[in-house]
Amino acid sequence: MIEVVVTALRDEAQGVLGIELRAADGALLPPFEPGAHVDVHLPGGLTRQYSLCNDASETARYCIGVGLSALSRGGSAYVHEKLREGDRLMIGEPRALFRLSPDAARHRFIAGGIGITPILAMIRWCARHALPWELHYCVRSRLNAAYLHELSLLGGHVHLYADDEEAVHLPRDVGPMMCDLDPTEHVYCCGPGGLMDAVAAQGERLGLPPQRQHFERFTAPVSAVQTSSDSAFTVVLARQGVRCNVEADESILGSLERHGICPPFSCREGLCRSCEVVLLAGEADHRDYVLSDDEQRLNKSLIICVSRANSRELIIDL
Ligand code: FES
Structure with missing residues (x-):
């Protein structure tokens, strides 16, 4: 566990709070891979996983973005309402379950809402290493589109889809986002379950091998874990x-x-x-x-x- 201090708080978009964390003892933090997350321990015994969204070459700080969830079970509500600069928190070491593939010559990202956070770190990596990338970014409204300005400076193509600017039936039709995949291209998706299911289904329709599709889930589907037919x-x-x-x-x-x-x-x-x-x-x-x-x-x-x-x-x- 690492003790960190909240050194900056910034509104990144409506309902998205950006948080900068630095080691409480002033030391460098453990290195991380783009796409990695940390466990953040909050008061009341809550532990939440947040993706690191800053440049993975930085070890003096970690940046996370926290979306205020309408269904918050305490984590995002605490962060948005109570967390202040100077507060101390305990976090775990970064862990990478969602990774850029070294086999990909091109990277196609599909993000929904706060799912942009691990993808932002991946895009920063692509920009730093001159790897071609393209982002399809789905948001409820342009006002909720966190990090849009930074993304526009990172040298790839950003396609923004705002629900309130077009008549959309959710989950979105992701066909157009994946229609022109290069054979060397990998797809990375993070966002609401409906979007990720749609991307996975489209990947299957296109015959995309599982190794070329990468997903990061923030929450489990409601019905998924236990059912009444379970036995001892x-x-x-x-x-x-x-x-x-x-x-x-x-x-x-x-x-x-x-x-x-x-x-x-x-x-x-x-x-x-x-x-x-x-x-x-x-x-x-x-x-x-x-x-x-x-x-x-x-x-x-x-x-x-x-x-x-x-x-x-x-x-x-x-
Ligand atoms: S505690 Fe996270 S996968 Fe089991």
Whole structure:
């Protein structure tokens, strides 16, 4: 964990607050990859993941952008209403789950709303390394389009789509955004679930291989994690020699905590990978958004905050 100080706050657009963080002890911060995020620990035991949006070559500071969510469960509301310059916060080390591919000769970005933040860091990287890029940026209104001026200075093509400037049925038709993909081009998408689902569906229609599509989810779909048809199963902790019953209405992580075992976690929504464990035996019912299709098929790894079992028992390396 790193203690940081809020050294600047800036309105980046309507409902988007830009925050600059520097190490409390004045030291340099750990380096990060474009697209990486940090866990930010807020008062009240809240932990939120925010993407770093400054230039990844900077290590004197981290910049994040926080959109005020209408459905805020406390995180964005606290940041917008209570956070002040000079406040101290604890953050985790940067983690990169959404990365620029070194195999891509061109990069096509599709961002929705606050999903622009990891993409901004990626575009800064492209600009610094003279890599061709193109951005399709979907917002409710031009007033909500954070970082638009900075983006216009970074040497690529920015296409802005504002819902209030045209009659739009959501999710948007993303066909035109992906109609002229170069065979060497990769697609990166971050934004609301509807937009990402539409991009994934269009990628499938175009026969785009999964390696050329990259997604970063901020929130899990509402219905995704637990269902009323779930049943109980047993999880065995091989190293500790402990067996835990996982009830139908709890997660593996919840069951372990109930048994006094506290593995690391952060989002509890299958988005951040911090609770991943090695799966030694049993068949997983993977419900996360971070393991690739291949990783899920291999069945060697398990995201214990959301995934369940298709077998009566799972043995994990804990
Ligand atoms: S805690 Fe984030 S994926 Fe499990």
